[in-house]
Amino acid sequence: MPKEEKKQITIIEVGDGAAIPVKSDQGLVSAWWLAFVGAILCMAGLVIFKSDPYWRILKFLPDGILVTFEVTFASIGLAIVIGLFTGLGRISPNRAINLVASTYVEVVRGIPLLVQLFYIYYALGQFYAIPAMAAAILSMSVCYGAYMGEVFRAGIMSIDWGQTEAAMSLGFSRRQAMFYVILPQAWRTILPPVGNEFIALLKDTSLVSILAVSDLLRRGREFASSGFQYFETYTLVALIYLVITLILSRLVGEMEKRVGKYESR
Amino acid sequence: MSPDDPIIRMEGVSKFFGDLKALDHVSLSVASGEKVVIIGPSGSGKSTLLRTINQLETIDAGRIVVDGFDLTAPSVDICQVRTELGMVFQSFNLFRHKTALQNLTLAPMKLRKTPRDQAEREAMALLEKVGIAEKADRYPAQLSGGQQQRVAIARALAMNPKIMLFDEPTSALDPEMIGEVLEVMLRLAREGMTMVVVTHEMGFAREAADRVVFMDEGKILETGHPGTFFGNPTHPRLRQFLSQIL
Ligand SMILES: Nc1ncnc2c1ncn2[C@@H]1O[C@H](COP(=O)(O)OP(=O)(O)OP(=O)(O)O)[C@@H](O)[C@H]1O
Numbered sequence: 001m002p003k004e005e006k007k008q009i010t011i012i013e014v015g016d017g018a019a020i021p022v023k024s025d026q027g028l029v030s031a032w033w034l035a036f037v038g039a040i041l042c043m044a045g046l047v048i049f050k051s052d053p054y055w056r057i058l059k060f061l062p063d064g065i066l067v068t069f070e071v072t073f074a075s076i077g078l079a080i081v082i083g084l085f086t087g088l089g090r091i092s093p094n095r096a097i098n099l100v101a102s103t104y105v106e107v108v109r110g111i112p113l114l115v116q117l118f119y120i121y122y123a124l125g126q127f128y129a130i131p132a133m134a135a136a137i138l139s140m141s142v143c144y145g146a147y148m149g150e151v152f153r154a155g156i157m158s159i160d161w162g163q164t165e166a167a168m169s170l171g172f173s174r175r176q177a178m179f180y181v182i183l184p185q186a187w188r189t190i191l192p193p194v195g196n197e198f199i200a201l202l203k204d205t206s207l208v209s210i211l212a213v214s215d216l217l218r219r220g221r222e223f224a225s226s227g228f229q230y231f232e233t234y235t236l237v238a239l240i241y242l243v244i245t246l247i248l249s250r251l252v253g254e255m256e257k258r259v260g261k262y263e264s265r
Numbered sequence: 266m267s268p269d270d271p272i273i274r275m276e277g278v279s280k281f282f283g284d285l286k287a288l289d290h291v292s293l294s295v296a297s298g299e300k301v302v303i304i305g306p307s308g309s310g311k312s313t314l315l316r317t318i319n320q321l322e323t324i325d326a327g328r329i330v331v332d333g334f335d336l337t338a339p340s341v342d343i344c345q346v347r348t349e350l351g352m353v354f355q356s357f358n359l360f361r362h363k364t365a366l367q368n369l370t371l372a373p374m375k376l377r378k379t380p381r382d383q384a385e386r387e388a389m390a391l392l393e394k395v396g397i398a399e400k401a402d403r404y405p406a407q408l409s410g411g412q413q414q415r416v417a418i419a420r421a422l423a424m425n426p427k428i429m430l431f432d433e434p435t436s437a438l439d440p441e442m443i444g445e446v447l448e449v450m451l452r453l454a455r456e457g458m459t460m461v462v463v464t465h466e467m468g469f470a471r472e473a474a475d476r477v478v479f480m481d482e483g484k485i486l487e488t489g490h491p492g493t494f495f496g497n498p499t500h501p502r503l504r505q506f507l508s509q510i511l
């Protein structure tokens with residue numbers, strides 16, 4: 001049966017984002033709650049009972065958090081656009097487009113993100129210098145665009161070929177079938193892994209502190225080296241990253257639960 | 266195109282899947298309003314034949330002309346031709362993210378720019394016709410197999426096709442649901458629709474078919490009126506096949 005053979009399995013590799021809470025992990029004393037409450041209590045305790053230097057450090061960091069979010073949101077937005085086209089390219093019947101998209105994914109996945117950052121900022125910067133912020137966003141989105149491409153490809157392929165055939169038999173072109181029938185179904189499979197990529201990306205933005213981008217980690221570094229308070233500063237920086245990703249992973253988990261089936265409208 | 270010309274004309278059509286010859290110089294003509302039933306053992310090329318008519322499978326040799334459009338001509342707008350060919354699949358293939366009603370209105374609204382209220386009115390009339398109007402707001406997953414297949418038939422009719430293609434429309438159904446789908450198909454046949462139907466429902470073939478076609482190994486081995494076809498089969502392969510299924 002040809003139609004059956006074309007059916008794909010609905011398993012999508014999730015990125016290395018913070019772990020999504022699983023069902024058995026939802027009790028009052030779950031690992032998530034322990035980490036979250038622990039982190040909050042730790043931060044509150046340090047700031048209240050040892051406000052010098054912790055309160056001073058905490059006041060210094062919000063600018064960095066803002067930059068971290070700026071880089072994250074700009075990069076994920078671009079990465080989603082790149083990923084959509086890459087995913088479409090990877091399943092395109094056109095050999096040339098397919099090859100370009102696949103090669104992009106292959107190349108980007110084979111080079112560490114830090115090297116990509118250096119390459120775009122320093123190496124290519126020798127020919128055409130761009131601001132550190134732009135280089136950071138460009139590198140992050142090019143890198144995550146490739147991973148996102150795989151998420152989109154898997155999501156699109158999870159919709160069985162019969163849906164496309166039904167659309168085409170009504171007179172839709174392949175492209176229209178993708179737009180009206182496949183993508184509106186695929187997003188349910190795509191959304192949770194995109195959430196995970198988002199979390200992974202947020203953590204990876206700490207790499208851009210190596211360029212002159214004042215993200216959370218870099219702000220911390222600036223503070224730490226000015227007063228040699230490495231332990232205090234990096235403790236707070238780590239706790240802030242932890243709280244942010246814990247919150248985000250909970251959101252992704254909730255989202256995954258809501259993205260249900262069509263019968264339960 | 267003169268009125269006597271067949272609405273579907275296949276001439277010497279061959280189709281390969283790798284080394285496998287799925288269709289071997291098949292020629293078949295279907296007149297407007299005619300009902301042709303295709304039978305044959307599994308893997309004999311029935312689905313492939315049906316799917317070449319709306320070009321879900323391209324062909325490697327031969328010619329197919331549908332309603333005056335030469336499908337092998339490079340200039341042919343296949344999407345346009347497909348709007349004249351409704352297709353019903355064994356596995357229904359209803360759009361899972363759309364309600365029954367939306368399954369029917371999607372193509373007319375997007376492809377013909379039919380206004381929503383008109384598209385919905387026509388869709389409701391079609392759902393009425395297949396006896397499932399009260400389920401218009403249900404999603405496919407909320408419908409039984411027989412109900413889904415009736416919606417699928419209505420969806421194919423929503424583009425007002427001149428020809429309906431059915432690929433084993435009842436094979437995936439529980440026995441008690443086969444009747445409701447065949448009934449809709451019989452109604453359609455009586456209304457004069459041109460139909461090409463791959464099925465193992467010999468009752469339907471006897472009642473509705475003007476012609477029955479027997480395929481084996483990518484070839485049409487015998488074709489005839491259902492009466493003579495079932496009553497007096499000549500080809501030994503056909504006799505063997507009929508003795509197995511009847
Ligand atoms: N997409 C495909 N790729 C490779 N081989 C195919 C493909 N589609 C069909 N075939 C092969 O072509 C031959 C004819 O297949 P087809 O589906 O037309 O048979 P059929 O008569 O409809 O059989 P069934 O009663 O099982 O549906 C079979 O041998 C089948 O395995």
Ligand SMILES: [Mg+2]
Pocket residue numbers: 311312313432433
């Ligand atoms: Mg078949």
